[in-house]
Amino acid sequence: MKEATDLTTRKEEMLERRQELPRIAPMVDIFENDDEILLHADMPGVTKDNITVNVDNGRLEITATRRLQTKGSSSWQEFSDVEYRRVFSVPQSIEVAKVNAELKEGVLKLHLPKAEAAKPRTIKISAV
Amino acid sequence: MWTRVNDIDRMFDAMDLFRSRLNRMFTDYGGTYGEDVGWRVINGSPRTNLFDSGDTFQLIAEVPGLSKEDLNIRIQGNYLELSGTRNSDAPQGYKAHRVERDTTSFTRSFTLPADVNADKIEAVLHDGLLTLVLPKAEAAKPKQISIS
Numbered sequence: 001m002k003e004a005t006d007l008t009t010r011k012e013e014m015l016e017r018r019q020e021l022p023r024i025a026p027m028v029d030i031f032e033n034d035d036e037i038l039l040h041a042d043m044p045g046v047t048k049d050n051i052t053v054n055v056d057n058g059r060l061e062i063t064a065t066r067r068l069q070t071k072g073s074s075s076w077q078e079f080s081d082v083e084y085r086r087v088f089s090v091p092q093s094i095e096v097a098k099v100n101a102e103l104k105e106g107v108l109k110l111h112l113p114k115a116e117a118a119k120p121r122t123i124k125i126s127a128v
Numbered sequence: 129m130w131t132r133v134n135d136i137d138r139m140f141d142a143m144d145l146f147r148s149r150l151n152r153m154f155t156d157y158g159g160t161y162g163e164d165v166g167w168r169v170i171n172g173s174p175r176t177n178l179f180d181s182g183d184t185f186q187l188i189a190e191v192p193g194l195s196k197e198d199l200n201i202r203i204q205g206n207y208l209e210l211s212g213t214r215n216s217d218a219p220q221g222y223k224a225h226r227v228e229r230d231t232t233s234f235t236r237s238f239t240l241p242a243d244v245n246a247d248k249i250e251a252v253l254h255d256g257l258l259t260l261v262l263p264k265a266e267a268a269k270p271k272q273i274s275i276s
Contacts, residue, residue, distance in 0.1 A: 027229045031222035038222060042229055044192040044256030068188065068257075072181025075241060079175045079190055106192030106256015107217070 021065065021083040026108075028086065034120055037094070037112040043084050044106035051103065053110060055096045060088045062108070093118030173210075173236030182270050185240060185262040192256035193217060193229070199258065201251055206243045208262075211235040242268035 029040040043051070043064050051064040064084040090112060098113045179186040189210060191199065199212040213233040218224060243265035250261040 028226060029218065029224065029229050030226040031219060031224050033222045038219060040217060040229065042192040042256070044190040047255055068177070070177070070179050070186065070188070072179040072184075072186060075178040075180050075185075077177045079177060103255075105195060105253075106190075 021081055024082045024084055025086045026062070026064075026084045034114075036114055037090070039088075039108075039110040039112065041084075041086070041108040041110070042106065043103075043108055046084065046103070046106065046108075048103045051101075051108065053099070053101055053108075055090065055094065055099055055112075058089055058092050060090045060112075062086050062088075062110075064108075091118065173234045174212075176210075176236070176238075178238075178240075180241065183264055185242075185244065185260075185264065187238070187260040187262065189258045189260075190256065191253070191258050194253075194256075194258075196253050199253070201249075201260065203244065203246045203249060203262075206240040207237065208240055208244075208260075209235065209237045210258075244268075 026041045026043050028042075031038040031040075041062060043066070045066040045068060046064040050066070051062070054061040054063075062085070065082070066084070067081050091114075093115045094112045095115045099111065101108060101110045103109075174190050176187060176189045179188075187208070191212060191214075194212055194214055198214065199210070202209040202211075211234060214231050216231040218227075240262065244262040245265050248263045252259045252261075
């Protein structure tokens with residue numbers, strides 16, 4: 001009898017924690033000019049409350065979750081609730097305090113301004 | 129004797145574990161990190177979901193970065209056509225390091241499971257998702273049958 005209870009308890013302990021949402025890496029475009037690095041990421045269905053952007057020690061992490069509002073029974077389903085996550089390494093010369101992000105039509109636009117010291121400079125040549 | 133049963137039970141536990149891994153393999157297929165992609169025009173069309181809630185159909189399509197001017201919806205009976213163009217939003221004066229996001233035009237047509245009332249369709253574009261609410265035609269609506 002005791003053996004049987006042991007088995008059940010062990011079975012319960014062995015339950016695995018299931019990953020909640022499938023994880024997807026969003027598609028990105030990365031642009032750069034003299035003043036900043038600009039990142040565009042496609043995240044359809046994500047609202048601005050469900051998105052986090054973290055810059056830490058040269059590591060940029062974007063995470064967002066999408067929860068779809070649906071009703072009725074599904075006739076076909078090609079996409080579902082997901083967790084978007086992608087990590088980039090960024091140069092240390094990014095001014096973390098001035099990073100700003102906008103979310104419009106499911107596209108995240110992240111502006112990463114460069115620190116003054118990292119901007120290219122033109123050196124004047126003085127005539128002798 | 130008990131140890132034998134115990135062994136068998138352990139074997140079944142292992143099989144259960146294996147089975148759940150296999151099950152998950154199918155649900156996770158295409159959803160693993162780095163393999164699947166955020167948005168892409170698949171076979172020339174964005175991904176869609178269709179839900180049937182009795183009186184109406186709800187069609188949701190992923191269209192990030194498209195404004196309502198970029199989209200075109202046509203309907204006739206139970207035939208629905210969704211087309212659109214995604215223009216490049218690359219800013220001027222920048223050097224591109226990485227361009228993964230598609231800029232294409234697409235047309236996708238659907239045959240809905242029933243006729244819809246074309247005059248009462250609502251289309252909403254929000255956060256890169258296009259949601260169409262399509263009320264079914266009178267003949268296609270579910271009817272309550274009273275028992276005499």
